[in-house]
Amino acid sequence: MVNYLPRIADQELVERLGYIGAVLIEGPKACGKTATATRQAKTVIRLDDDQTARQWLTLSPERLFDGPTPILFDEWQVEPTIWNRVRRQVDDRNGKGLFILTGSATPTDDASRHSGAGRFSVMKMRPMSLFETGHSTGEMSLRSLLEGERQTGLGTHLAFEELLNRIVIGGWPELIDADVASARRWLRDYLTNLVEVDIQKLGSRRDPTNLRRTLESLGRSVGQATKASELARDVGGEDGPIAKETLSAYLTALDRVHLLDNSPAWRPHMRSRARLRTAPVRYFVDPSVGPAALDIGTSELTDDLEALGLHYEALVIRDLRIYAQRLDARVDSWRDENGHEVDAVVTIGPNKWGAFEIKLNPNAVDEAAASLLRFKEKVDTTRQGEPSCLGFITSTGAGGLRPDGVHVIPIGALGP
Template sequence: MTSVAPTPGYRHRLAEASIASSLDAVGAVVVEGPRACGKTWTARQFAASEVLFDGSDEQRLAFAVDPSRILDGPTPRLLDEWHLVPTTWNAMRRACDDRRDKGIFLLTGSAVPPDDITRHSGAGRVRRVRMRTMTLVESGHSTGEVSIASMLRGEPVSAAKPAVAFEDVVECAVRGGWPGLADLSPTAAQDNLSAYLDEIARTDVARVDEVRRDRAGVSALIRSLARNVASEAGYSTLADDADLDRATVKAYLEALERLFVAEHAPAWQPRLMSRVPLRQAPKRFFVDPSLAAAALESGVERLRSELNYFGLVFENLVMRDLQVYADASGAGVHHYRDKSGLEADAIVQRRSDGAWLAIETKLGGIEAIDRAAESLLRLQRTVDTSRIGPPTQLLVLTSTGYGYQRPDGVAVAPITTLGP
């Protein structure tokens, strides 16, 4: 597959490497992620022709009448927002079988359709690539010196203090990593994101599986998620907070996850040296921290004055970037918490060999960093490392400052130095 030759104004994305390698390996690649995260623009860097299903009813009607006419064209052929015409899936899959070639189709989707549509999974023919909003490396706000890949290899941490100040980090969280909002002020970006969330509640959650849902109820759940961001809030907690019943919260939350608006970090399940039980609940986040701010109408000034809440939004920012950087290293992201209260905000673990590192997030301050470091060292003593080995790194991730290794072995680095 040829390398990406970007169009003017295009920002390179870390997902490009996965898209390129997947096109070389299988017949079709599905690029999935939230609406407006840049999927179409990135896919166009590889595509030789395209069909935009969200552009007009004509395209959708043409496919219904004659699928082969829409699927025929120079390859890779981009089928943008394919889920709007769900019959695309089986037609595309059959075309891959008939042509027996690599890199035939690129599909983008902003929603996961009902399971029965993709019951013929496409195993061996289709790969999925997850895209999120831009990380701080992709938007130019992180130097990337503190690499997840290098830390998983056990390399020490060192980085100069970046030029990005705390105020800039707050603005990055409020504006988010949406390519189309990158040049807007945080206030203008928040206006757009408020409209984005309103559209999610008004139409998108119904469109995902053709089930009518109460707009006010969906909006109430989104606000509840924002109040409980970076927490292990269960269905009952969210139901009480949003004044909804538990079954409704479960259904609405599943729809938001299928739209790639909400997501969660699963609990890490290591073997322990102690008998302290582990907590099993996932930790809840938005796909981008700006959505939490928009849901509660929290702009830059409000978040700067409410640092306890900004600490949670900051953790959402960290989790977004970690998910992308971990993907690039073939790793997954979890959280850890046991019933004694010992926790780690993030565990990054490589799938191939189990190598892992543990991360605590703190806005800054010597005392807060000291407490986080002690917590990480306690975690290291608690986990049975006989099978997975000791952590390759213990890291306190802050909002600003230098990257360095403490005498106790714990690393400290700002989010503006983190990279893949």
Template sequence: MDYQQRVIDGILDAAFGEIVAIALEGAKGVGKTATASRRAKTVLSLTDPPTRAIVAGNHDLVAEAEPPVFIDEWQLEPQVWDRVRTAVDDDPRSGGRFLLAGSAGVAPGARVHSGAGRIVRLVMRPMAMSERGIQVPAVSLKELHAGGAAVTGTSSLTTKDYVHEILRSGFPGVRDLSEGNRELQLDSYLTRVVDKDLPDNGVRVRRPAALLAWLRAYGAATASTADYTKILDAATAGESNKPARGTVDGYREHLQRLFILDPIAAWIPSFTPLKRLTVSPKHHLVDPALAARMVGIGAQGLLLGEGGVPSPSAGTWLGALFESLAVQSVRTYAAAMRARVGHLRTKTGDHEIDIIVETNDRKITALEVKLSDTIRDDDVKHLHWLKAQMGPLLTDAVILNTGRFAYRRQDGIAVVPLALLGP
């Protein structure tokens, strides 16, 4: 399979020449190995038992090997991290020596230094829309954030095409499989997380079926701020022997450490007149294809409005999955801008913005996501409210939709089909 260029390639190219060690983190299957190995002269894959045994017996090997050295799934031998950190201290000026890839944080109880100041962490997610090779993006998020960007372009995608992209997944190794094998692979992915990945990272799963039921309920709550108690209740409806809340909270933390859960945090601005904002995250899995697969809804069911827990802002559950697809892409583009991504919702629920992109200068771009090919005045009211609150700090306001054309409305709001948005 030919390598598909990723947004993070540009970030790595800009950083790796000067930074000694970079950790590329993210869920299994997002493409970390393919991206990192292209830059390495020495590859040490710790998923290979003989290689792992050699590295475990001699941690100095990682510092003695010909650079750039790529250490895949480094967390399987946590002391490797400290050996890389020491090597950076010994020679902090030799850029591009180490790439580490990991699909989990350090296992509970492992004593490993944070690496702060020595090892730079980058998160890699499944493929954004612009990385999938189905449409050339015409509108840049970076240019929108700079203010006054031109908004033009025509998309060939319809709502059915976006449904196909949701179900096809952003995992590179899954996308090109036949429908039946793709479903089998996604099922296996989720089972492996519970049966192997969590135990491999020091987590004992006493009731695997209960955890899978909770994951299914979490996926059904995609793009909502549903309370975790309600998610647990949905997962154990009709059961008297429910898992303890503390047990489920622990699982949730570990699943986030494995990058399976990828919630979007509430945006809490500093030094602005905005008050009484919710602090609840919006729920997202690493890929909306996993949510659709767990709930068991296919293309026809999604188009008919079946499945899940529709959020007030997204409408149908398909709208929630489309929002999750948009969030997945925007997070990838925002990373190239070194920007933070959050969502905004007032405690009363009167106002809600799906995505806020904020850079260190406090400038923000606000994006609403609508599963529609036409945009009405009512669809932009929250964006106008935010513009009135934030003034010049709001550089642009955008509606991401399923339409054909990118354009700017007379009121200044940019309307951009999701497939046309790029970094």
């Protein structure tokens, strides 16, 4: 395990603790939630491995609240009753920044669990971005791009081989210095534990074999708006498609362990009458999950450049989500019935937005720029507002503003 590297979420957590009584940090297991939370907490209670703390919750729960605040309840879903007790403490103490909860799984809905509205702020964490792991210089700021500022940067330091490694290794804090072979073994074990242990603890038992097939199908569907019916056929294989309800249960289970991170469809005001497609584009929370689910590495990706392009897109989408969250922005996708699509639309509020095409090949810049400009013409900017940025995010090279108004953005230069 490497020493703690600063996270973009660090300052976000400080700000949330400043305006509300409790913060819930949600994200996949091993993404760094506990490490980030413990930097702010003055008392740490690890509910997943502290048997005494779990006993106090039954025998004398007030003992758990005696320590100095903020008090961290790590892996709170192990003892879901802690939710109501924290909520009551926030009400009774009437203070800010009192408690932090972390959770790598969403517990089963419980009618006895009260709403956390006004008491809890929910903060999502993902594995680390290239900027956080030190593989991006961050010269080209997403914040500045969305403010309409001209940005320049150079991404040639991130060699093609290293970019491949980052796709397969991912942004998991424990793997920052790992080689590809070790990372693949770690990820194989990680998915095995999720499928065979963590998901089984959530309630109704799910067939581990079909869960694995669901992961494989999603791995082949990365960056695509694959319909549920296609996934069902994939998972069912020779036996025919599994039932819609069964697939839904598998996807829900994977979502509850925070492994999925789909892009919903952006619905702007349009000049065009072409019908917009509303299916989400499918992504995992980290680009490494797709290759791990398919049991492929860098050599297999280089043999299939089309698949490599989609997994590269997944890496960029992860980074955009991390940077956008700091801005209270969202990342959506857009496509119409004629096949015209835009990989990412980042929106802040009702009218500030930027659109981005993502291509591994820097030579695709003219095609990507033309697509973005054509897309801009389809949006009713009198109602939606002019885009703050149109950007082409690619693997390497120099970044800057083209004469046509489209920014070229090497991923090794993109930052918050």
